[in-house]
Amino acid sequence: MQSLQIKRPSWEELSQYACVFFDFDGVIVESGDIKTEAFMELYAEFGIQEAVKKHHLENQGVSRFDKFEWIAKYLLNEVYTAEKGAELSARFSALVKEKVIASPSVPGIAELILALRRNSAFLVVASGTPEAELKEIMNKRGIDVHFDEIHGSPKSKASIVQSVMKAGAYPSGKCLFIGDASTDYDAARQEGLDFYARLTPELADYWSSTDYRFGTEDFNQIVY
Structure with a gap:
């Protein structure tokens, strides 16, 4: 490093x-760590947390929707839809919003x-x-x-x-x-x-x- x-x-x-x-x-x-942890929590059930974390950290500042689409395509081999993105964004917001408001x-x-x-x-x-x-x-x-x-x-x-x-x-x-x-x-x-x-x-x-x-x-x- x-x-x-x-x-x-x-x-x-x-x-x-x-x-x-x-x-x-x-x-x-x-609030950077808050959002990193939220991305990992969103995908915990799939066992791809480290790959998700790596992609998120390498693309800080990129829209969360672009990250959702990339993860669906390259890590989950799933079809990504706007509806799925909206669902993930709502869950992501629920995980981070109040924490970001309270963060130093x-x-x-x-x-x-x-x-x-x-x-x-x-x-x-x-x-x-x-x-x-x-x-x-x-x-x-x-x-x-x-x-x-x-x-x-x-x-x-x-x-x-x-x-x-x-x-x-x-x-x-x-x-x-x-x-x-x-x-x-x-x-x-x-x-x-x-x-x-x-x-x-x-x-x-x-x-x-x-x-x-x-x-x-x-x-x-x-x-x-």
Whole structure:
């Protein structure tokens, strides 16, 4: 496993961004493990938990429906239907929603969000969580009011970035994406945005092969 390369930003650097995109799980709230465990529990009866866990961790930020379809096709050899996906999603939500609402924030993220808000940055959540569920969770946590827009699946993160940048006429050099998964990095790279990686040991090998602008294990130590 590669060691994590810390690239800590200064507030002077962060204050230059006019538009900032945030992933949700693992960036705003410490909910990554909750969802990993839920995926494994969904498929416990089939004895494929480790394969499910591996696929989930390698595709963090991808819509749960895409994962359900992949698991049905490649691990269960079953025909996947929209009805089956809806059933699995309802069961998944029942396993995770209240736990995510109650989960702690990532250290330092609240202070960063408030500082960016005071600096008049346009703040956007771009998540792989179904949008209605995401908005409900953020509302119950009382944090939805800090963001200008909140987007989830079925929209892709790249399409969210594209639409927000176009609507606000934000140049790519004035936009930052803060994420913890390959889907976040790919969306940022596709549109030419700077990327701030929330670094975790699970993805150390992946991050060692990417060129992120900033990277820290949490969001403490930023001096405002």
